[in-house]
Amino acid sequence: MNKPIPFTPKQIQNLVRQYPTPFYIYHEQGIRNSVRALYKNFSWNKGFKEYFPIKAIPNPEIINILKEEGCNVDCCSVPELMVAEGVGLTGESVMLTSNDTGQEEFKKARQMEAIINLDDPNHLLYLENLAGLPEVLCLRYNPGPTRNNGLITWEHLVEDKFGMRKDQLFETYKQALKKGIKRFGLHMMIMSNDLNADHFIDTVKLCFDIAVELRKTTGINLEFIDMGGGIGIPYRPYQKPINLEDVAGKIHNIYEKLVSGGDMAQCKLFMEGGRFVTGQHGYLVTTVRHIKESYKRFAGLDASMADLMRPGMYGSYHHISVLGKESGGLKEIYDVVGSLCENNDKFAINRKLPVLNPGDIVVIHDVGAYGRSKVFDFNGKLRPAEFLLQTDGLFRQIRRAEEPEDYFKTILDWEVKDEKLINRI
Numbered sequence: 355m356n357k358p359i360p361f362t363p364k365q366i367q368n369l370v371r372q373y374p375t376p377f378y379i380y381h382e383q384g385i386r387n388s389v390r391a392l393y394k395n396f397s398w399n400k401g402f403k404e405y406f407p408i409k410a411i412p413n414p415e416i417i418n419i420l421k422e423e424g425c426n427v428d429c430c431s432v433p434e435l436m437v438a439e440g441v442g443l444t445g446e447s448v449m450l451t452s453n454d455t456g457q458e459e460f461k462k463a464r465q466m467e468a469i470i471n472l473d474d475p476n477h478l479l480y481l482e483n484l485a486g487l488p489e490v491l492c493l494r495y496n497p498g499p500t501r502n503n504g505l506i507t508w509e510h511l512v513e514d515k516f517g518m519r520k521d522q523l524f525e526t527y528k529q530a531l532k533k534g535i536k537r538f539g540l541h542m543m544i545m546s547n548d549l550n551a552d553h554f555i556d557t558v559k560l561c562f563d564i565a566v567e568l569r570k571t572t573g574i575n576l577e578f579i580d581m582g583g584g585i586g587i588p589y590r591p592y593q594k595p596i597n598l599e600d601v602a603g604k605i606h607n608i609y610e611k612l613v614s615g616g617d618m619a620q621c622k623l624f625m626e627g628g629r630f631v632t633g634q635h636g637y638l639v640t641t642v643r644h645i646k647e648s649y650k651r652f653a654g655l656d657a658s659m660a661d662l663m664r665p666g667m668y669g670s671y672h673h674i675s676v677l678g679k680e681s682g683g684l685k686e687i688y689d690v691v692g693s694l695c696e697n698n699d700k701f702a703i704n705r706k707l708p709v710l711n712p713g714d715i716v717v718i719h720d721v722g723a724y725g726r727s728k729v730f731d732f733n734g735k736l737r738p739a740e741f742l743l744q745t746d747g748l749f750r751q752i753r754r755a756e757e758p759e760d761y762f763k764t765i766l767d768w769e770v771k772d773e774k775l776i777n778r779i
Protein backbone atom coordinates (compact mmCIF):
# COMPACT_ATOMS: atom_id res chain seq x y z
CA MET A 355 0.00 0.00 0.00
CA ASN A 356 1.40 3.40 -0.99
CA LYS A 357 1.06 6.66 0.89
CA PRO A 358 0.53 9.82 -1.14
CA ILE A 359 3.43 12.23 -1.73
CA PRO A 360 2.67 15.84 -2.70
CA PHE A 361 5.76 16.24 -4.93
CA THR A 362 7.14 14.44 -7.98
CA PRO A 363 10.47 12.63 -8.35
CA LYS A 364 11.47 15.28 -10.89
CA GLN A 365 10.84 18.12 -8.42
CA ILE A 366 13.00 16.36 -5.85
CA GLN A 367 15.76 15.58 -8.32
CA ASN A 368 15.90 19.30 -9.12
CA LEU A 369 16.03 20.19 -5.44
CA VAL A 370 18.71 17.57 -4.70
CA ARG A 371 20.91 19.00 -7.44
CA GLN A 372 21.12 22.22 -5.43
CA TYR A 373 20.78 21.00 -1.86
CA PRO A 374 22.28 17.76 -0.56
CA THR A 375 20.05 15.28 1.22
CA PRO A 376 18.92 14.69 3.93
CA PHE A 377 16.35 17.45 4.31
CA TYR A 378 12.81 17.93 5.51
CA ILE A 379 9.91 19.11 3.33
CA TYR A 380 6.64 20.44 4.77
CA HIS A 381 3.46 20.66 2.73
CA GLU A 382 1.86 24.03 3.39
CA GLN A 383 -1.57 23.22 1.98
CA GLY A 384 -1.80 20.02 4.01
CA ILE A 385 -0.98 21.89 7.23
CA ARG A 386 -3.54 24.59 6.45
CA ASN A 387 -6.19 21.94 5.69
CA SER A 388 -5.62 20.15 9.01
CA VAL A 389 -6.11 23.34 11.04
CA ARG A 390 -9.15 24.29 9.01
CA ALA A 391 -10.69 20.90 9.84
CA LEU A 392 -10.22 21.61 13.55
CA TYR A 393 -11.82 25.05 13.35
CA LYS A 394 -14.69 23.79 11.18
CA ASN A 395 -15.61 20.93 13.48
CA PHE A 396 -15.40 22.95 16.69
CA SER A 397 -17.05 26.07 15.26
CA TRP A 398 -20.07 25.43 17.51
CA ASN A 399 -17.91 26.52 20.46
CA LYS A 400 -17.55 30.28 20.59
CA GLY A 401 -13.93 31.00 21.37
CA PHE A 402 -12.55 27.62 20.27
CA LYS A 403 -8.81 27.98 19.77
CA GLU A 404 -5.98 25.75 18.69
CA TYR A 405 -2.90 26.46 20.81
CA PHE A 406 -0.39 24.78 18.53
CA PRO A 407 2.49 23.24 20.54
CA ILE A 408 5.62 24.82 19.12
CA LYS A 409 7.67 21.82 20.26
CA ALA A 410 6.16 19.77 17.42
CA ILE A 411 7.79 21.89 14.73
CA PRO A 412 9.54 24.98 16.04
CA ASN A 413 10.15 26.76 12.75
CA PRO A 414 8.83 30.36 12.82
CA GLU A 415 7.74 30.08 9.16
CA ILE A 416 5.41 27.21 10.03
CA ILE A 417 4.18 28.94 13.17
CA ASN A 418 3.43 31.99 11.04
CA ILE A 419 1.29 29.88 8.69
CA LEU A 420 -0.56 28.52 11.70
CA LYS A 421 -1.03 32.04 13.01
CA GLU A 422 -2.54 33.02 9.66
CA GLU A 423 -4.97 30.15 10.12
CA GLY A 424 -6.04 31.58 13.48
CA CYS A 425 -3.89 29.49 15.81
CA ASN A 426 -2.39 30.52 19.10
CA VAL A 427 0.62 28.69 20.53
CA ASP A 428 1.65 26.53 23.44
CA CYS A 429 5.25 26.98 24.63
CA CYS A 430 7.56 25.26 27.10
CA SER A 431 10.83 27.19 27.00
CA VAL A 432 12.31 30.64 26.46
CA PRO A 433 13.28 29.93 22.82
CA GLU A 434 9.75 28.67 22.11
CA LEU A 435 8.34 31.84 23.70
CA MET A 436 10.73 33.80 21.48
CA VAL A 437 9.37 32.02 18.39
CA ALA A 438 5.87 33.07 19.47
CA GLU A 439 7.01 36.64 20.03
CA GLY A 440 8.90 36.60 16.73
CA VAL A 441 5.74 35.89 14.74
CA GLY A 442 3.80 38.48 16.72
CA LEU A 443 1.97 36.22 19.15
CA THR A 444 1.91 37.49 22.67
CA GLY A 445 -0.48 38.01 25.60
CA GLU A 446 -3.18 35.39 25.92
CA SER A 447 -2.43 34.07 22.44
CA VAL A 448 0.44 32.27 24.15
CA MET A 449 0.25 29.55 26.75
CA LEU A 450 3.23 28.51 28.85
CA THR A 451 2.62 24.91 29.80
CA SER A 452 4.97 24.38 32.67
CA ASN A 453 6.16 21.27 34.43
CA ASP A 454 9.63 21.39 35.97
CA THR A 455 9.82 24.92 34.62
CA GLY A 456 12.60 27.34 35.54
CA GLN A 457 12.64 30.96 36.59
CA GLU A 458 13.55 32.42 33.21
CA GLU A 459 10.67 30.66 31.50
CA PHE A 460 8.13 31.88 34.03
CA LYS A 461 9.58 35.40 33.92
CA LYS A 462 9.53 35.57 30.13
CA ALA A 463 5.96 34.26 30.02
CA ARG A 464 4.85 36.83 32.62
CA GLN A 465 6.62 39.60 30.68
CA MET A 466 4.67 38.53 27.57
CA GLU A 467 1.47 38.32 29.66
CA ALA A 468 1.01 34.77 28.44
CA ILE A 469 -1.45 32.37 30.02
CA ILE A 470 0.41 30.26 32.53
CA ASN A 471 -0.52 26.63 32.91
CA LEU A 472 0.71 25.36 36.30
CA ASP A 473 1.61 21.75 36.84
CA ASP A 474 2.21 21.71 40.60
CA PRO A 475 0.37 23.39 43.52
CA ASN A 476 3.70 24.67 44.89
CA HIS A 477 4.30 26.66 41.74
CA LEU A 478 1.55 29.11 42.65
CA LEU A 479 3.63 30.64 45.44
CA TYR A 480 6.83 30.17 43.44
CA LEU A 481 5.35 32.16 40.57
CA GLU A 482 3.91 34.81 42.88
CA ASN A 483 7.29 35.42 44.49
CA LEU A 484 9.17 35.27 41.23
CA ALA A 485 7.13 37.28 38.80
CA GLY A 486 3.77 38.09 40.35
CA LEU A 487 0.50 36.33 39.70
CA PRO A 488 -1.14 36.50 36.30
CA GLU A 489 -4.69 37.65 35.64
CA VAL A 490 -5.69 34.31 34.22
CA LEU A 491 -4.46 31.00 35.56
CA CYS A 492 -4.68 27.54 34.09
CA LEU A 493 -4.07 24.36 36.09
CA ARG A 494 -3.04 20.99 34.75
CA TYR A 495 -5.04 18.01 35.98
CA ASN A 496 -3.86 14.43 36.17
CA PRO A 497 -6.92 12.29 36.95
CA GLY A 498 -4.87 9.25 38.01
CA PRO A 499 -6.50 5.92 37.28
CA THR A 500 -10.02 7.39 37.20
CA ARG A 501 -12.60 5.33 35.37
CA ASN A 502 -15.14 6.85 33.04
CA ASN A 503 -18.09 4.68 32.05
CA GLY A 504 -16.14 1.68 33.34
CA LEU A 505 -14.67 1.39 29.84
CA ILE A 506 -11.43 3.28 29.89
CA THR A 507 -8.88 3.31 32.64
CA TRP A 508 -5.80 5.41 32.82
CA GLU A 509 -3.77 3.24 35.22
CA HIS A 510 -0.48 4.51 33.80
CA LEU A 511 -1.22 8.07 34.89
CA VAL A 512 0.04 7.50 38.44
CA GLU A 513 3.48 7.12 36.86
CA ASP A 514 3.04 10.29 34.85
CA LYS A 515 5.11 13.30 35.88
CA PHE A 516 2.55 15.78 34.55
CA GLY A 517 -0.36 17.44 36.30
CA MET A 518 -1.82 17.45 39.80
CA ARG A 519 -4.25 15.24 41.70
CA LYS A 520 -7.87 16.28 42.02
CA ASP A 521 -7.56 17.33 45.69
CA GLN A 522 -4.49 19.42 44.83
CA LEU A 523 -6.27 20.92 41.85
CA PHE A 524 -9.27 22.09 43.89
CA GLU A 525 -7.07 23.41 46.69
CA THR A 526 -4.94 25.37 44.18
CA TYR A 527 -8.01 26.96 42.57
CA LYS A 528 -9.19 28.01 46.06
CA GLN A 529 -5.77 29.43 46.96
CA ALA A 530 -5.60 31.34 43.69
CA LEU A 531 -9.10 32.69 44.26
CA LYS A 532 -8.04 33.91 47.71
CA LYS A 533 -5.04 35.61 46.14
CA GLY A 534 -7.36 37.58 43.87
CA ILE A 535 -7.20 35.63 40.60
CA LYS A 536 -10.61 35.67 38.95
CA ARG A 537 -10.16 34.01 35.56
CA PHE A 538 -9.40 30.31 35.36
CA GLY A 539 -8.72 27.54 32.92
CA LEU A 540 -8.27 23.78 33.20
CA HIS A 541 -5.82 21.72 31.19
CA MET A 542 -5.56 18.00 30.72
CA MET A 543 -3.41 15.98 28.35
CA ILE A 544 -3.39 12.29 29.10
CA MET A 545 -3.00 10.62 25.75
CA SER A 546 -0.41 10.61 23.00
CA ASN A 547 -0.65 9.55 19.37
CA ASP A 548 -3.99 7.90 20.11
CA LEU A 549 -6.33 6.92 17.27
CA ASN A 550 -9.10 5.83 19.63
CA ALA A 551 -11.69 8.63 19.53
CA ASP A 552 -13.23 7.42 22.81
CA HIS A 553 -10.03 8.26 24.63
CA PHE A 554 -10.21 11.87 23.53
CA ILE A 555 -13.91 12.17 24.35
CA ASP A 556 -13.21 10.57 27.73
CA THR A 557 -10.51 13.15 28.42
CA VAL A 558 -12.92 15.97 27.70
CA LYS A 559 -15.65 14.38 29.82
CA LEU A 560 -13.27 14.21 32.77
CA CYS A 561 -12.58 17.93 32.29
CA PHE A 562 -16.30 18.69 32.15
CA ASP A 563 -16.78 16.70 35.40
CA ILE A 564 -14.21 18.96 37.06
CA ALA A 565 -15.89 22.09 35.67
CA VAL A 566 -19.26 20.98 37.11
CA GLU A 567 -17.85 20.14 40.54
CA LEU A 568 -15.76 23.31 40.67
CA ARG A 569 -18.80 25.45 39.92
CA LYS A 570 -20.79 23.67 42.64
CA THR A 571 -18.14 23.70 45.34
CA THR A 572 -16.29 26.97 44.76
CA GLY A 573 -18.47 29.07 42.47
CA ILE A 574 -15.64 29.20 39.93
CA ASN A 575 -16.81 29.12 36.34
CA LEU A 576 -13.96 28.00 34.15
CA GLU A 577 -13.31 30.46 31.33
CA PHE A 578 -11.70 27.76 29.21
CA ILE A 579 -10.94 24.08 29.10
CA ASP A 580 -7.77 23.09 27.28
CA MET A 581 -8.32 19.58 25.96
CA GLY A 582 -4.61 19.15 25.22
CA GLY A 583 -3.24 17.27 22.24
CA GLY A 584 -2.64 13.59 21.77
CA ILE A 585 -4.80 12.78 18.77
CA GLY A 586 -2.90 10.30 16.66
CA ILE A 587 -2.30 10.08 12.93
CA PRO A 588 -2.35 6.99 10.71
CA TYR A 589 1.38 6.36 10.42
CA ARG A 590 0.67 2.96 8.85
CA PRO A 591 -1.04 3.03 5.47
CA TYR A 592 -3.92 0.77 6.61
CA GLN A 593 -4.73 2.83 9.74
CA LYS A 594 -7.80 5.06 9.76
CA PRO A 595 -7.62 8.67 10.95
CA ILE A 596 -9.83 9.82 13.81
CA ASN A 597 -13.23 10.99 12.60
CA LEU A 598 -12.99 14.56 13.84
CA GLU A 599 -16.54 15.45 12.87
CA ASP A 600 -17.86 12.57 14.97
CA VAL A 601 -15.58 13.41 17.93
CA ALA A 602 -16.43 17.13 17.91
CA GLY A 603 -20.14 16.30 17.51
CA LYS A 604 -20.12 13.98 20.54
CA ILE A 605 -18.28 16.56 22.64
CA HIS A 606 -20.81 19.17 21.50
CA ASN A 607 -23.72 17.00 22.71
CA ILE A 608 -22.20 16.46 26.15
CA TYR A 609 -21.33 20.16 26.43
CA GLU A 610 -24.83 21.33 25.44
CA LYS A 611 -26.51 19.05 27.99
CA LEU A 612 -24.33 20.32 30.82
CA VAL A 613 -24.68 23.97 29.86
CA SER A 614 -28.42 23.89 29.20
CA GLY A 615 -28.97 21.95 32.46
CA GLY A 616 -27.15 24.71 34.36
CA ASP A 617 -24.42 22.35 35.58
CA MET A 618 -21.67 24.10 33.70
CA ALA A 619 -21.23 27.64 32.42
CA GLN A 620 -20.40 28.32 28.78
CA CYS A 621 -16.66 28.02 28.37
CA LYS A 622 -14.16 28.23 25.56
CA LEU A 623 -12.55 25.02 24.40
CA PHE A 624 -8.89 25.04 23.54
CA MET A 625 -6.89 22.33 21.88
CA GLU A 626 -3.15 21.70 21.55
CA GLY A 627 -2.99 19.26 18.67
CA GLY A 628 0.56 19.05 17.38
CA ARG A 629 0.87 15.74 15.57
CA PHE A 630 -2.69 16.02 14.24
CA VAL A 631 -1.96 19.39 12.61
CA THR A 632 1.49 18.95 11.08
CA GLY A 633 2.48 15.30 11.53
CA GLN A 634 1.28 13.99 8.19
CA HIS A 635 2.58 16.96 6.24
CA GLY A 636 6.32 16.48 6.74
CA TYR A 637 8.70 14.29 4.69
CA LEU A 638 12.33 13.42 5.30
CA VAL A 639 14.11 13.12 1.97
CA THR A 640 17.27 11.04 2.05
CA THR A 641 19.50 9.07 -0.33
CA VAL A 642 20.59 5.43 -0.25
CA ARG A 643 24.36 5.34 0.28
CA HIS A 644 25.19 1.65 0.46
CA ILE A 645 23.53 -1.72 0.33
CA LYS A 646 25.18 -4.17 2.72
CA GLU A 647 24.64 -7.92 2.98
CA SER A 648 25.78 -9.58 6.22
CA TYR A 649 23.43 -11.72 8.30
CA LYS A 650 20.71 -9.39 7.02
CA ARG A 651 20.33 -7.01 4.12
CA PHE A 652 20.89 -3.38 5.12
CA ALA A 653 20.05 -0.25 3.17
CA GLY A 654 22.23 2.55 4.52
CA LEU A 655 20.90 6.09 4.11
CA ASP A 656 22.55 9.48 4.37
CA ALA A 657 19.99 10.30 7.10
CA SER A 658 20.35 8.72 10.52
CA MET A 659 18.52 8.58 13.81
CA ALA A 660 20.13 11.96 14.50
CA ASP A 661 17.80 13.39 11.82
CA LEU A 662 14.69 11.52 12.99
CA MET A 663 14.69 10.07 16.45
CA ARG A 664 11.26 8.44 16.62
CA PRO A 665 11.92 5.00 15.06
CA GLY A 666 15.10 4.40 17.09
CA MET A 667 13.71 5.87 20.30
CA TYR A 668 10.21 4.41 20.35
CA GLY A 669 10.28 1.75 17.61
CA SER A 670 7.77 3.95 15.77
CA TYR A 671 6.61 3.02 12.32
CA HIS A 672 7.30 5.53 9.56
CA HIS A 673 6.25 4.65 6.06
CA ILE A 674 9.04 4.62 3.48
CA SER A 675 8.64 5.33 -0.24
CA VAL A 676 11.35 5.04 -2.86
CA LEU A 677 10.90 7.85 -5.36
CA GLY A 678 10.08 6.60 -8.83
CA LYS A 679 9.78 2.97 -7.68
CA GLU A 680 6.32 3.21 -6.10
CA SER A 681 4.64 1.01 -8.67
CA GLY A 682 7.35 -1.64 -9.03
CA GLY A 683 6.22 -3.80 -6.12
CA LEU A 684 7.89 -4.69 -2.83
CA LYS A 685 10.57 -7.20 -3.69
CA GLU A 686 13.26 -7.28 -0.99
CA ILE A 687 13.42 -7.14 2.79
CA TYR A 688 15.72 -4.54 4.33
CA ASP A 689 16.74 -3.03 7.61
CA VAL A 690 16.88 0.65 6.68
CA VAL A 691 19.66 2.22 8.70
CA GLY A 692 21.75 5.34 9.19
CA SER A 693 25.44 5.77 9.92
CA LEU A 694 25.41 6.38 13.68
CA CYS A 695 27.53 4.22 15.96
CA GLU A 696 24.33 2.98 17.60
CA ASN A 697 22.52 -0.20 16.70
CA ASN A 698 19.09 1.36 17.19
CA ASP A 699 19.87 3.76 14.35
CA LYS A 700 17.22 2.07 12.20
CA PHE A 701 14.32 3.64 10.34
CA ALA A 702 12.78 0.25 9.64
CA ILE A 703 13.48 -3.37 10.48
CA ASN A 704 12.60 -6.19 8.10
CA ARG A 705 10.72 -3.79 5.82
CA LYS A 706 9.62 -5.03 2.39
CA LEU A 707 10.63 -2.41 -0.17
CA PRO A 708 11.36 -2.12 -3.87
CA VAL A 709 14.87 -3.29 -4.79
CA LEU A 710 17.14 -0.48 -3.57
CA ASN A 711 20.32 0.79 -5.16
CA PRO A 712 22.83 3.40 -4.04
CA GLY A 713 21.59 6.81 -5.19
CA ASP A 714 17.89 5.98 -4.83
CA ILE A 715 15.95 8.76 -3.15
CA VAL A 716 13.95 7.59 -0.19
CA VAL A 717 11.10 9.52 1.40
CA ILE A 718 10.24 8.90 5.03
CA HIS A 719 6.65 9.92 5.71
CA ASP A 720 4.77 11.62 8.54
CA VAL A 721 7.70 13.49 10.08
CA GLY A 722 5.97 16.87 10.34
CA ALA A 723 5.76 16.65 14.14
CA TYR A 724 8.61 15.68 16.49
CA GLY A 725 10.90 15.10 13.50
CA ARG A 726 13.27 18.03 12.94
CA SER A 727 12.47 19.28 16.47
CA LYS A 728 14.14 16.23 18.03
CA VAL A 729 17.34 16.09 15.98
CA PHE A 730 20.64 15.78 17.80
CA ASP A 731 24.31 15.95 16.92
CA PHE A 732 25.76 12.67 18.19
CA ASN A 733 28.64 11.45 16.06
CA GLY A 734 29.12 14.99 14.79
CA LYS A 735 26.01 14.78 12.65
CA LEU A 736 24.94 18.14 11.33
CA ARG A 737 21.29 19.12 11.56
CA PRO A 738 19.32 19.02 8.28
CA ALA A 739 17.66 21.80 6.29
CA GLU A 740 13.91 22.39 6.06
CA PHE A 741 11.92 23.29 2.94
CA LEU A 742 8.36 24.45 2.57
CA LEU A 743 6.38 23.24 -0.42
CA GLN A 744 4.28 26.37 -0.75
CA THR A 745 0.67 26.59 -1.90
CA ASP A 746 1.98 28.02 -5.20
CA GLY A 747 3.84 24.75 -5.81
CA LEU A 748 7.30 26.23 -5.24
CA PHE A 749 9.85 25.04 -2.72
CA ARG A 750 11.32 27.55 -0.29
CA GLN A 751 14.15 26.83 2.10
CA ILE A 752 13.01 27.81 5.58
CA ARG A 753 16.05 26.60 7.51
CA ARG A 754 19.52 25.92 6.17
CA ALA A 755 21.46 22.78 6.95
CA GLU A 756 24.12 23.09 9.63
CA GLU A 757 27.71 23.54 8.54
CA PRO A 758 30.69 22.13 10.45
CA GLU A 759 31.22 25.63 11.92
CA ASP A 760 27.83 25.35 13.60
CA TYR A 761 28.97 22.16 15.33
CA PHE A 762 31.95 23.94 16.87
CA LYS A 763 30.45 27.32 17.58
CA THR A 764 29.68 26.74 21.26
CA ILE A 765 33.18 25.53 22.08
CA LEU A 766 35.07 28.35 23.76
CA ASP A 767 38.55 29.42 22.70
CA TRP A 768 38.86 26.83 19.96
CA GLU A 769 39.69 27.63 16.43
CA VAL A 770 38.81 25.43 13.51
CA LYS A 771 42.24 24.56 12.14
CA ASP A 772 41.56 22.99 8.80
CA GLU A 773 39.51 25.46 6.77
CA LYS A 774 39.98 23.36 3.64
CA LEU A 775 38.63 20.27 5.32
CA ILE A 776 35.72 22.25 6.74
CA ASN A 777 34.81 23.38 3.25
CA ARG A 778 35.07 19.86 1.88
CA ILE A 779 32.79 18.13 4.41
Ligand SMILES: Cc1ncc(COP(=O)(O)O)c(C=O)c1O
Pocket residue numbers: 407410428451543545546547582583584585626627628629630723
Ligand atom coordinates in the same frame (compact mmCIF):
# COMPACT_ATOMS: atom_id res chain seq x y z
C1 LIG B 1 1.41 20.09 26.98
C2 LIG B 1 1.34 19.51 25.63
N1 LIG B 1 0.40 19.96 24.79
C3 LIG B 1 0.29 19.47 23.54
C4 LIG B 1 1.14 18.48 23.09
C5 LIG B 1 0.96 17.98 21.70
O1 LIG B 1 0.64 16.65 21.62
P1 LIG B 1 0.33 16.00 20.21
O2 LIG B 1 1.36 16.43 19.28
O3 LIG B 1 0.39 14.53 20.51
O4 LIG B 1 -1.04 16.44 19.80
C6 LIG B 1 2.12 17.97 23.94
C7 LIG B 1 3.02 16.90 23.48
O5 LIG B 1 3.97 16.51 24.07
C8 LIG B 1 2.22 18.49 25.25
O6 LIG B 1 3.16 18.06 26.10
